[in-house]
Amino acid sequence: MNAEPGLIKRGRKFDQVLEGAQQVFMRDGFEGASVDDIARAAGVSKATLYSYFSDKRLLFMEVATGQCQRQAEECIQSINPDLPPEEVLRGAAKRMMGFYLSEFGRAVFRIVVAESERFPDLGREFWEGGPAKSRAVLIEYFREANARGTLRIEDPELAADQFTELCKVDLHPKLLMGLCRDVTEAEKARVANGAVAMFLARYGV
Structure with missing residues:
Protein backbone atom coordinates (compact mmCIF):
# COMPACT_ATOMS: atom_id res chain seq x y z
CA MET A 1 0.00 0.00 0.00
CA ASN A 2 1.33 3.39 -0.84
CA ALA A 3 -0.17 5.85 1.65
CA GLU A 4 1.92 7.48 4.35
CA PRO A 5 3.21 4.70 6.73
CA GLY A 6 1.33 4.37 9.99
CA LEU A 7 -1.56 6.56 8.87
CA ILE A 8 -5.25 5.66 9.09
CA LYS A 9 -7.76 7.97 7.44
CA ARG A 10 -11.50 7.86 7.97
CA GLY A 11 -14.11 8.58 5.38
CA ARG A 12 -17.52 7.69 4.01
CA LYS A 13 -16.59 4.09 3.14
CA PHE A 14 -14.39 3.39 6.17
CA ASP A 15 -16.84 0.96 7.82
CA GLN A 16 -17.46 -0.71 4.47
CA VAL A 17 -13.74 -1.38 4.11
CA LEU A 18 -13.58 -2.85 7.63
CA GLU A 19 -16.50 -5.20 6.97
CA GLY A 20 -14.89 -6.50 3.79
CA ALA A 21 -11.51 -6.87 5.48
CA GLN A 22 -13.03 -8.81 8.36
CA GLN A 23 -14.59 -11.32 5.95
CA VAL A 24 -11.31 -11.89 4.12
CA PHE A 25 -9.06 -12.03 7.18
CA MET A 26 -11.34 -14.54 8.90
CA ARG A 27 -11.41 -16.66 5.75
CA ASP A 28 -7.81 -16.47 4.54
CA GLY A 29 -5.75 -15.38 7.56
CA PHE A 30 -3.40 -12.42 7.67
CA GLU A 31 -0.77 -13.60 5.19
CA GLY A 32 -3.27 -15.14 2.79
CA ALA A 33 -5.50 -12.07 2.62
CA SER A 34 -4.82 -10.02 -0.51
CA VAL A 35 -5.57 -6.35 -1.07
CA ASP A 36 -7.49 -7.29 -4.22
CA ASP A 37 -9.75 -9.68 -2.31
CA ILE A 38 -10.34 -7.19 0.50
CA ALA A 39 -11.25 -4.43 -1.94
CA ARG A 40 -13.58 -6.80 -3.81
CA ALA A 41 -15.31 -7.96 -0.60
CA ALA A 42 -15.69 -4.35 0.54
CA GLY A 43 -17.05 -3.22 -2.80
CA VAL A 44 -14.46 -0.44 -3.13
CA SER A 45 -11.53 0.30 -5.40
CA LYS A 46 -7.96 -0.44 -4.36
CA ALA A 47 -7.34 3.31 -4.47
CA THR A 48 -10.07 3.82 -1.87
CA LEU A 49 -8.58 1.08 0.28
CA TYR A 50 -5.13 2.66 0.00
CA SER A 51 -6.54 6.05 0.99
CA TYR A 52 -7.73 4.67 4.33
CA PHE A 53 -4.94 2.30 5.33
CA SER A 54 -1.23 2.53 4.61
CA ASP A 55 -0.61 -1.22 5.03
CA LYS A 56 -2.36 -4.52 5.66
Missing part, protein backbone atom coordinates in the same frame (compact mmCIF):
# COMPACT_ATOMS: atom_id res chain seq x y z
CA ARG A 57 -1.12 -4.71 9.24
CA LEU A 58 -2.94 -1.51 10.16
CA LEU A 59 -6.11 -2.76 8.51
CA PHE A 60 -6.01 -6.05 10.39
CA MET A 61 -5.34 -4.32 13.72
CA GLU A 62 -8.25 -1.95 13.15
CA VAL A 63 -10.55 -4.92 12.56
CA ALA A 64 -9.25 -6.96 15.51
CA THR A 65 -8.89 -4.24 18.13
CA GLY A 66 -12.22 -2.66 17.23
CA GLN A 67 -14.02 -5.83 18.29
CA CYS A 68 -11.85 -6.22 21.39
CA GLN A 69 -12.42 -2.63 22.45
CA ARG A 70 -16.17 -3.14 22.25
CA GLN A 71 -15.80 -6.20 24.45
CA ALA A 72 -13.71 -4.20 26.93
CA GLU A 73 -16.31 -1.43 27.01
CA GLU A 74 -19.06 -3.97 27.70
CA CYS A 75 -16.94 -5.40 30.50
CA ILE A 76 -16.56 -1.93 32.03
CA GLN A 77 -20.30 -1.30 31.86
CA SER A 78 -21.12 -4.65 33.44
CA ILE A 79 -19.04 -4.13 36.58
CA ASN A 80 -20.92 -2.57 39.46
CA PRO A 81 -18.76 -2.60 42.62
CA ASP A 82 -21.88 -2.28 44.78
CA LEU A 83 -23.07 -5.74 43.75
CA PRO A 84 -21.85 -8.92 45.47
CA PRO A 85 -18.60 -10.23 43.93
CA GLU A 86 -20.34 -13.42 42.79
CA GLU A 87 -22.71 -11.42 40.57
CA VAL A 88 -19.96 -9.18 39.24
CA LEU A 89 -17.70 -12.09 38.39
CA ARG A 90 -20.46 -14.12 36.78
CA GLY A 91 -21.33 -11.18 34.52
CA ALA A 92 -17.67 -10.63 33.63
CA ALA A 93 -17.21 -14.33 32.88
CA LYS A 94 -20.24 -14.35 30.58
CA ARG A 95 -18.99 -11.36 28.58
CA MET A 96 -15.41 -12.62 28.28
CA MET A 97 -16.54 -16.06 27.21
CA GLY A 98 -18.92 -14.53 24.71
CA PHE A 99 -15.93 -13.03 22.91
CA TYR A 100 -13.32 -15.77 23.38
CA LEU A 101 -15.68 -18.52 22.25
CA SER A 102 -17.19 -16.62 19.33
CA GLU A 103 -16.20 -17.48 15.77
CA PHE A 104 -14.62 -14.05 15.40
CA GLY A 105 -12.71 -14.26 18.68
CA ARG A 106 -11.29 -17.67 17.80
CA ALA A 107 -10.30 -16.59 14.31
CA VAL A 108 -8.48 -13.48 15.55
CA PHE A 109 -6.66 -15.52 18.18
CA ARG A 110 -5.48 -18.03 15.56
CA ILE A 111 -4.28 -15.29 13.22
CA VAL A 112 -2.39 -13.35 15.90
CA VAL A 113 -0.67 -16.49 17.21
CA ALA A 114 0.20 -17.72 13.71
CA GLU A 115 1.64 -14.40 12.55
CA SER A 116 3.21 -12.99 15.73
CA GLU A 117 6.61 -14.59 15.14
CA ARG A 118 7.01 -13.01 11.71
CA PHE A 119 5.16 -9.82 12.65
CA PRO A 120 5.74 -9.29 16.40
CA ASP A 121 3.98 -5.93 16.34
CA LEU A 122 0.72 -7.71 15.58
CA GLY A 123 0.73 -9.53 18.91
CA ARG A 124 1.74 -6.47 20.90
CA GLU A 125 -0.76 -4.14 19.25
CA PHE A 126 -3.57 -6.68 19.54
CA TRP A 127 -2.81 -7.18 23.23
CA GLU A 128 -2.65 -3.47 24.00
CA GLY A 129 -5.72 -2.66 21.92
CA GLY A 130 -8.01 -5.29 23.40
CA PRO A 131 -7.21 -7.92 26.06
CA ALA A 132 -5.03 -5.56 28.10
CA LYS A 133 -7.97 -3.17 28.49
CA SER A 134 -10.31 -5.86 29.80
CA ARG A 135 -7.53 -7.00 32.13
CA ALA A 136 -7.12 -3.45 33.46
CA VAL A 137 -10.85 -3.31 34.23
CA LEU A 138 -10.63 -6.49 36.30
CA ILE A 139 -7.51 -5.29 38.10
CA GLU A 140 -9.18 -2.03 39.09
CA TYR A 141 -12.29 -3.85 40.30
CA PHE A 142 -10.20 -6.26 42.38
CA ARG A 143 -8.33 -3.35 43.97
CA GLU A 144 -11.61 -1.65 44.88
CA ALA A 145 -13.12 -4.89 46.19
CA ASN A 146 -10.02 -5.50 48.28
CA ALA A 147 -10.26 -2.01 49.77
CA ARG A 148 -13.96 -2.52 50.50
CA GLY A 149 -13.27 -5.86 52.12
CA THR A 150 -15.53 -7.83 49.77
CA LEU A 151 -12.56 -9.76 48.36
CA ARG A 152 -9.13 -10.55 49.77
CA ILE A 153 -6.58 -10.23 46.96
CA GLU A 154 -2.88 -9.56 47.52
CA ASP A 155 -1.94 -9.50 43.82
CA PRO A 156 -4.76 -8.04 41.65
CA GLU A 157 -2.74 -8.46 38.44
CA LEU A 158 -2.24 -12.18 39.02
CA ALA A 159 -5.86 -12.58 40.08
CA ALA A 160 -7.09 -10.94 36.87
CA ASP A 161 -5.01 -13.33 34.78
CA GLN A 162 -6.16 -16.32 36.80
CA PHE A 163 -9.84 -15.44 36.41
CA THR A 164 -9.46 -14.92 32.67
CA GLU A 165 -7.84 -18.33 32.25
CA LEU A 166 -10.51 -20.00 34.39
CA CYS A 167 -13.08 -18.69 31.91
CA LYS A 168 -11.25 -20.44 29.05
CA VAL A 169 -11.13 -23.88 30.67
CA ASP A 170 -12.19 -26.84 28.50
CA LEU A 171 -14.27 -25.05 25.86
CA HIS A 172 -11.73 -22.60 24.44
CA PRO A 173 -8.97 -25.13 23.63
CA LYS A 174 -11.46 -27.62 22.24
CA LEU A 175 -12.89 -25.04 19.86
CA LEU A 176 -9.44 -23.82 18.81
CA MET A 177 -8.23 -27.35 18.05
CA GLY A 178 -11.40 -28.35 16.24
CA LEU A 179 -12.43 -30.95 18.80
CA CYS A 180 -15.91 -29.47 18.73
CA ARG A 181 -17.67 -27.05 16.41
CA ASP A 182 -19.95 -25.29 18.87
CA VAL A 183 -20.84 -25.20 22.56
CA THR A 184 -24.19 -25.00 24.31
CA GLU A 185 -25.36 -22.37 26.76
CA ALA A 186 -25.38 -25.05 29.44
CA GLU A 187 -21.70 -25.81 28.77
CA LYS A 188 -20.83 -22.12 28.95
CA ALA A 189 -22.75 -21.76 32.23
CA ARG A 190 -20.93 -24.76 33.69
CA VAL A 191 -17.52 -23.24 32.98
CA ALA A 192 -18.54 -19.73 34.10
CA ASN A 193 -20.05 -20.96 37.36
CA GLY A 194 -17.01 -23.14 38.00
CA ALA A 195 -14.67 -20.21 37.37
CA VAL A 196 -16.55 -18.00 39.82
CA ALA A 197 -16.75 -20.72 42.47
CA MET A 198 -13.05 -21.56 42.28
CA PHE A 199 -12.03 -17.90 42.26
CA LEU A 200 -14.11 -17.11 45.32
CA ALA A 201 -12.84 -20.20 47.10
CA ARG A 202 -9.38 -18.63 46.85
CA TYR A 203 -10.13 -14.92 47.19
CA GLY A 204 -13.57 -14.68 48.79
CA VAL A 205 -14.08 -13.25 52.25
Whole structure:
Protein backbone atom coordinates (compact mmCIF):
# COMPACT_ATOMS: atom_id res chain seq x y z
CA MET A 1 0.00 0.00 0.00
CA ASN A 2 1.33 3.39 -0.84
CA ALA A 3 -0.17 5.85 1.65
CA GLU A 4 1.92 7.48 4.35
CA PRO A 5 3.21 4.70 6.73
CA GLY A 6 1.33 4.37 9.99
CA LEU A 7 -1.56 6.56 8.87
CA ILE A 8 -5.25 5.66 9.09
CA LYS A 9 -7.76 7.97 7.44
CA ARG A 10 -11.50 7.86 7.97
CA GLY A 11 -14.11 8.58 5.38
CA ARG A 12 -17.52 7.69 4.01
CA LYS A 13 -16.59 4.09 3.14
CA PHE A 14 -14.39 3.39 6.17
CA ASP A 15 -16.84 0.96 7.82
CA GLN A 16 -17.46 -0.71 4.47
CA VAL A 17 -13.74 -1.38 4.11
CA LEU A 18 -13.58 -2.85 7.63
CA GLU A 19 -16.50 -5.20 6.97
CA GLY A 20 -14.89 -6.50 3.79
CA ALA A 21 -11.51 -6.87 5.48
CA GLN A 22 -13.03 -8.81 8.36
CA GLN A 23 -14.59 -11.32 5.95
CA VAL A 24 -11.31 -11.89 4.12
CA PHE A 25 -9.06 -12.03 7.18
CA MET A 26 -11.34 -14.54 8.90
CA ARG A 27 -11.41 -16.66 5.75
CA ASP A 28 -7.81 -16.47 4.54
CA GLY A 29 -5.75 -15.38 7.56
CA PHE A 30 -3.40 -12.42 7.67
CA GLU A 31 -0.77 -13.60 5.19
CA GLY A 32 -3.27 -15.14 2.79
CA ALA A 33 -5.50 -12.07 2.62
CA SER A 34 -4.82 -10.02 -0.51
CA VAL A 35 -5.57 -6.35 -1.07
CA ASP A 36 -7.49 -7.29 -4.22
CA ASP A 37 -9.75 -9.68 -2.31
CA ILE A 38 -10.34 -7.19 0.50
CA ALA A 39 -11.25 -4.43 -1.94
CA ARG A 40 -13.58 -6.80 -3.81
CA ALA A 41 -15.31 -7.96 -0.60
CA ALA A 42 -15.69 -4.35 0.54
CA GLY A 43 -17.05 -3.22 -2.80
CA VAL A 44 -14.46 -0.44 -3.13
CA SER A 45 -11.53 0.30 -5.40
CA LYS A 46 -7.96 -0.44 -4.36
CA ALA A 47 -7.34 3.31 -4.47
CA THR A 48 -10.07 3.82 -1.87
CA LEU A 49 -8.58 1.08 0.28
CA TYR A 50 -5.13 2.66 0.00
CA SER A 51 -6.54 6.05 0.99
CA TYR A 52 -7.73 4.67 4.33
CA PHE A 53 -4.94 2.30 5.33
CA SER A 54 -1.23 2.53 4.61
CA ASP A 55 -0.61 -1.22 5.03
CA LYS A 56 -2.36 -4.52 5.66
CA ARG A 57 -1.12 -4.71 9.24
CA LEU A 58 -2.94 -1.51 10.16
CA LEU A 59 -6.11 -2.76 8.51
CA PHE A 60 -6.01 -6.05 10.39
CA MET A 61 -5.34 -4.32 13.72
CA GLU A 62 -8.25 -1.95 13.15
CA VAL A 63 -10.55 -4.92 12.56
CA ALA A 64 -9.25 -6.96 15.51
CA THR A 65 -8.89 -4.24 18.13
CA GLY A 66 -12.22 -2.66 17.23
CA GLN A 67 -14.02 -5.83 18.29
CA CYS A 68 -11.85 -6.22 21.39
CA GLN A 69 -12.42 -2.63 22.45
CA ARG A 70 -16.17 -3.14 22.25
CA GLN A 71 -15.80 -6.20 24.45
CA ALA A 72 -13.71 -4.20 26.93
CA GLU A 73 -16.31 -1.43 27.01
CA GLU A 74 -19.06 -3.97 27.70
CA CYS A 75 -16.94 -5.40 30.50
CA ILE A 76 -16.56 -1.93 32.03
CA GLN A 77 -20.30 -1.30 31.86
CA SER A 78 -21.12 -4.65 33.44
CA ILE A 79 -19.04 -4.13 36.58
CA ASN A 80 -20.92 -2.57 39.46
CA PRO A 81 -18.76 -2.60 42.62
CA ASP A 82 -21.88 -2.28 44.78
CA LEU A 83 -23.07 -5.74 43.75
CA PRO A 84 -21.85 -8.92 45.47
CA PRO A 85 -18.60 -10.23 43.93
CA GLU A 86 -20.34 -13.42 42.79
CA GLU A 87 -22.71 -11.42 40.57
CA VAL A 88 -19.96 -9.18 39.24
CA LEU A 89 -17.70 -12.09 38.39
CA ARG A 90 -20.46 -14.12 36.78
CA GLY A 91 -21.33 -11.18 34.52
CA ALA A 92 -17.67 -10.63 33.63
CA ALA A 93 -17.21 -14.33 32.88
CA LYS A 94 -20.24 -14.35 30.58
CA ARG A 95 -18.99 -11.36 28.58
CA MET A 96 -15.41 -12.62 28.28
CA MET A 97 -16.54 -16.06 27.21
CA GLY A 98 -18.92 -14.53 24.71
CA PHE A 99 -15.93 -13.03 22.91
CA TYR A 100 -13.32 -15.77 23.38
CA LEU A 101 -15.68 -18.52 22.25
CA SER A 102 -17.19 -16.62 19.33
CA GLU A 103 -16.20 -17.48 15.77
CA PHE A 104 -14.62 -14.05 15.40
CA GLY A 105 -12.71 -14.26 18.68
CA ARG A 106 -11.29 -17.67 17.80
CA ALA A 107 -10.30 -16.59 14.31
CA VAL A 108 -8.48 -13.48 15.55
CA PHE A 109 -6.66 -15.52 18.18
CA ARG A 110 -5.48 -18.03 15.56
CA ILE A 111 -4.28 -15.29 13.22
CA VAL A 112 -2.39 -13.35 15.90
CA VAL A 113 -0.67 -16.49 17.21
CA ALA A 114 0.20 -17.72 13.71
CA GLU A 115 1.64 -14.40 12.55
CA SER A 116 3.21 -12.99 15.73
CA GLU A 117 6.61 -14.59 15.14
CA ARG A 118 7.01 -13.01 11.71
CA PHE A 119 5.16 -9.82 12.65
CA PRO A 120 5.74 -9.29 16.40
CA ASP A 121 3.98 -5.93 16.34
CA LEU A 122 0.72 -7.71 15.58
CA GLY A 123 0.73 -9.53 18.91
CA ARG A 124 1.74 -6.47 20.90
CA GLU A 125 -0.76 -4.14 19.25
CA PHE A 126 -3.57 -6.68 19.54
CA TRP A 127 -2.81 -7.18 23.23
CA GLU A 128 -2.65 -3.47 24.00
CA GLY A 129 -5.72 -2.66 21.92
CA GLY A 130 -8.01 -5.29 23.40
CA PRO A 131 -7.21 -7.92 26.06
CA ALA A 132 -5.03 -5.56 28.10
CA LYS A 133 -7.97 -3.17 28.49
CA SER A 134 -10.31 -5.86 29.80
CA ARG A 135 -7.53 -7.00 32.13
CA ALA A 136 -7.12 -3.45 33.46
CA VAL A 137 -10.85 -3.31 34.23
CA LEU A 138 -10.63 -6.49 36.30
CA ILE A 139 -7.51 -5.29 38.10
CA GLU A 140 -9.18 -2.03 39.09
CA TYR A 141 -12.29 -3.85 40.30
CA PHE A 142 -10.20 -6.26 42.38
CA ARG A 143 -8.33 -3.35 43.97
CA GLU A 144 -11.61 -1.65 44.88
CA ALA A 145 -13.12 -4.89 46.19
CA ASN A 146 -10.02 -5.50 48.28
CA ALA A 147 -10.26 -2.01 49.77
CA ARG A 148 -13.96 -2.52 50.50
CA GLY A 149 -13.27 -5.86 52.12
CA THR A 150 -15.53 -7.83 49.77
CA LEU A 151 -12.56 -9.76 48.36
CA ARG A 152 -9.13 -10.55 49.77
CA ILE A 153 -6.58 -10.23 46.96
CA GLU A 154 -2.88 -9.56 47.52
CA ASP A 155 -1.94 -9.50 43.82
CA PRO A 156 -4.76 -8.04 41.65
CA GLU A 157 -2.74 -8.46 38.44
CA LEU A 158 -2.24 -12.18 39.02
CA ALA A 159 -5.86 -12.58 40.08
CA ALA A 160 -7.09 -10.94 36.87
CA ASP A 161 -5.01 -13.33 34.78
CA GLN A 162 -6.16 -16.32 36.80
CA PHE A 163 -9.84 -15.44 36.41
CA THR A 164 -9.46 -14.92 32.67
CA GLU A 165 -7.84 -18.33 32.25
CA LEU A 166 -10.51 -20.00 34.39
CA CYS A 167 -13.08 -18.69 31.91
CA LYS A 168 -11.25 -20.44 29.05
CA VAL A 169 -11.13 -23.88 30.67
CA ASP A 170 -12.19 -26.84 28.50
CA LEU A 171 -14.27 -25.05 25.86
CA HIS A 172 -11.73 -22.60 24.44
CA PRO A 173 -8.97 -25.13 23.63
CA LYS A 174 -11.46 -27.62 22.24
CA LEU A 175 -12.89 -25.04 19.86
CA LEU A 176 -9.44 -23.82 18.81
CA MET A 177 -8.23 -27.35 18.05
CA GLY A 178 -11.40 -28.35 16.24
CA LEU A 179 -12.43 -30.95 18.80
CA CYS A 180 -15.91 -29.47 18.73
CA ARG A 181 -17.67 -27.05 16.41
CA ASP A 182 -19.95 -25.29 18.87
CA VAL A 183 -20.84 -25.20 22.56
CA THR A 184 -24.19 -25.00 24.31
CA GLU A 185 -25.36 -22.37 26.76
CA ALA A 186 -25.38 -25.05 29.44
CA GLU A 187 -21.70 -25.81 28.77
CA LYS A 188 -20.83 -22.12 28.95
CA ALA A 189 -22.75 -21.76 32.23
CA ARG A 190 -20.93 -24.76 33.69
CA VAL A 191 -17.52 -23.24 32.98
CA ALA A 192 -18.54 -19.73 34.10
CA ASN A 193 -20.05 -20.96 37.36
CA GLY A 194 -17.01 -23.14 38.00
CA ALA A 195 -14.67 -20.21 37.37
CA VAL A 196 -16.55 -18.00 39.82
CA ALA A 197 -16.75 -20.72 42.47
CA MET A 198 -13.05 -21.56 42.28
CA PHE A 199 -12.03 -17.90 42.26
CA LEU A 200 -14.11 -17.11 45.32
CA ALA A 201 -12.84 -20.20 47.10
CA ARG A 202 -9.38 -18.63 46.85
CA TYR A 203 -10.13 -14.92 47.19
CA GLY A 204 -13.57 -14.68 48.79
CA VAL A 205 -14.08 -13.25 52.25
